[in-house]
Amino acid sequence: MLRSDSSHKTRYIFVTGGVVSSLGKGVASATIGCLLEAHGLKVTIQKFDPYINVDPGTMSPYQHGEVYVTDDGAETDLDLGHYERFLQSTVTRLNNVTTGQVYYNVIEKERRGEYLGKTVQVVPHITDEIKNRVYKLGSQGYDVVITEIGGTVGDIEAMPFLEAIRQVPYDVGRENVLYVHLTLVPYIRAAGELKTKPTQHSVKEMREIGIQPDILICRTEQPFDEEISRKIAMFCNVLPESVIQAYDVDEIYKMPLVYHRQNLDKVLLDKLHLDPPRPVADLSGWQELAEKVDRSREDYVDIAFVGKYINLQDAYKSVYEALRHAGYANDVQVKIHRIEAEDLESSALDLELSGMDGILIPGGFGARGIEGKIEAAGIARRNKIPYFGICLGMQVAVIEFARHECGMEDAHSTEMEQDTPFPVIDLMAEQKSIQAIGGTMRLGSYECAIRPGTLAEQIYGSQKVTERHRHRYEVNNKYIDALAERGLVISGVNEATNLVEMIELKDHPWYVGVQSHPEFKSKPLSPHPLFRDFIGAAKARRAERQGAGVTAGNS
Ligand code: GLN
Numbered sequence: 440m441l442r443s444d445s446s447h448k449t450r451y452i453f454v455t456g457g458v459v460s461s462l463g464k465g466v467a468s469a470t471i472g473c474l475l476e477a478h479g480l481k482v483t484i485q486k487f488d489p490y491i492n493v494d495p496g497t498m499s500p501y502q503h504g505e506v507y508v509t510d511d512g513a514e515t516d517l518d519l520g521h522y523e524r525f526l527q528s529t530v531t532r533l534n535n536v537t538t539g540q541v542y543y544n545v546i547e548k549e550r551r552g553e554y555l556g557k558t559v560q561v562v563p564h565i566t567d568e569i570k571n572r573v574y575k576l577g578s579q580g581y582d583v584v585i586t587e588i589g590g591t592v593g594d595i596e597a598m599p600f601l602e603a604i605r606q607v608p609y610d611v612g613r614e615n616v617l618y619v620h621l622t623l624v625p626y627i628r629a630a631g632e633l634k635t636k637p638t639q640h641s642v643k644e645m646r647e648i649g650i651q652p653d654i655l656i657c658r659t660e661q662p663f664d665e666e667i668s669r670k671i672a673m674f675c676n677v678l679p680e681s682v683i684q685a686y687d688v689d690e691i692y693k694m695p696l697v698y699h700r701q702n703l704d705k706v707l708l709d710k711l712h713l714d715p716p717r718p719v720a721d722l723s724g725w726q727e728l729a730e731k732v733d734r735s736r737e738d739y740v741d742i743a744f745v746g747k748y749i750n751l752q753d754a755y756k757s758v759y760e761a762l763r764h765a766g767y768a769n770d771v772q773v774k775i776h777r778i779e780a781e782d783l784e785s786s787a788l789d790l791e792l793s794g795m796d797g798i799l800i801p802g803g804f805g806a807r808g809i810e811g812k813i814e815a816a817g818i819a820r821r822n823k824i825p826y827f828g829i830c831l832g833m834q835v836a837v838i839e840f841a842r843h844e845c846g847m848e849d850a851h852s853t854e855m856e857q858d859t860p861f862p863v864i865d866l867m868a869e870q871k872s873i874q875a876i877g878g879t880m881r882l883g884s885y886e887c888a889i890r891p892g893t894l895a896e897q898i899y900g901s902q903k904v905t906e907r908h909r910h911r912y913e914v915n916n917k918y919i920d921a922l923a924e925r926g927l928v929i930s931g932v933n934e935a936t937n938l939v940e941m942i943e944l945k946d947h948p949w950y951v952g953v954q955s956h957p958e959f960k961s962k963p964l965s966p967h968p969l970f971r972d973f974i975g976a977a978k979a980r981r982a983e984r985q986g987a988g989v990t991a992g993n994s
Pocket of ligand 1: 801802803804805829830831832854909910911912913
């Protein structure tokens with residue numbers, strides 16, 4: 440590694456938030472990481488979540504949004520998705536730490552007698568455990584470890600985390616630590632003014648707990664002028680160049696360029712005394728992407744998104760992101776029509792869906808809305824509309840095919856219907872035994888062997904791929920022959936477990952189901968091939984229908 444000091448020292452950046460939640464700390468942290476990677480540094484990002492659940496795996500999407508799955512099978516916070524989309528480095532279970540995990544470990548140690556009779560306390564035992572989680576990542580050869588602290592300053596739950604990060608300079612030296620604080624500079628319409636007071640208060644609160652932020656990232660609707668920057672700098676005790684504006688942009692993937700234009704990377708490198716391998720940031724990929732984003736504004740495809748939690752912005756975060764990546768790769772906007780599966784069961788669904796350029800059914804759990812989803816998979820099949828079924832979306836495609844093409848009336852998944860006469864989706868043998876002892880899902884990365892000559896092979900351009908999983912049920916191997924006989928192609932299997940990974944249909948332009956969650960591996964600079972090709976097929980359908988004069992116009 441090229442750098443002035445010979446010994447390898449890891450630098451630590453802590454990102455906290457103030458004023459209000461939902462300012463986009465995850466994206467800000469990811470963007471900081473992205474800029475440092477653009478200078479050739481090795482970076483990782485970790486998220487601290489102050490809740491007491493051990494992980495978000497058991498939380499309802501109403502509580503938490505998407506559960507993001509890592510290669511090593513951890514169920515984590517959706518901010519880890521931002522980290523992987525903005526960075527090249529991958530995350531593992533070490534990158535998400537919750538209060539629940541921290542206490543769990545400390546209590547286990549206490550039971551094993553490891554505290555040698557001491558009274559176990561928040562300071563130092565909980566805070567030491569938190570710091571260890573930071574240093575553990577630091578010991579893996581990263582130049583910079585970025586740690587995002589969930590919640591906002593002042594939250595009771597976040598206090599041990601803030602106390603822990605306050606102590607870090609005492610362990611590793613102040614010069615190796617940076618505190619970045621994200622705040623809001625609201626525009627008050629009645630006064631016609633931007634207000635800096637909330638930022639001042641937030642920083643004051645940070646100082647009260649002993650942390651002086653080095654860099655302020657100010658969320659604002661509109662860019663503000665120097666005078667405001669200087670005022671914030673003066674009142675908050677930072678240098679004016681350390682006041683960075685995170686103004687609203689039409690696409691979050693433009694943020695690396697927005698921050699770079701304000702010299703954030705230079706400020707970070709200077710403050711951390713880093714002499715990076717690449718003195719000038721290489722952001723060419725992001726620059727090209729920004730151009731693609733602007734270009735894509737001229738055309739669009741209509742995609743029906745048939746789900747259960749569709750009113751929640753974050754429940755299918757990675758799927759929405761993957762669709763946007765795929766759109767940019769095809770020079771189109773992806774207009775997502777969110778359709779609540781439950782509403783479909785009775786209504787005139789056919790009409791609505793046949794006007795679409797593509798239909799996507801994402802993952803899901805439980806019986807609510809299931810008949811609507813099965814119906815939607817059938818409409819896509821019969822009308823030759825590009826169909827992409829992800830996890831549950833693949834399972835409903837199999838159920839629909841069994842019912843309507845193979846004469847298996849009332850075929851179902853045993854998740855929804857225990858006593859179905861045709862359990863085409865079921866728990867497989869080993870899962871049944873795991874289930875019996877309370878074990879749960881197929882989680883994390885699994886290999887898929889792709890059958891030669893299939894659409895899947897053409898899309899991936901490979902016969903061996905890996906994708907991440909999060910599900911319990913599988914295609915029931917007992918019915919595979921019957922399904923295949925009628926034209927359902929098993930295009931991918933996991934050879935080690937002999938489980939179905941991918942399906943497709945003969946005589947259909949684009950009908951693909953995957954048991955995995957490919958959305959977790961799509962990045963803006965490398966869109967996932969399945970999403971890219973699905974949107975490509977939707978675009979082709981649109982062009983064909985436009986040629987025939989059957990699209991609804993710009994509605
Ligand atoms: N509920 C289904 C299962 O457990 C699908 C899960 C999913 O879509 N992630 O197998």
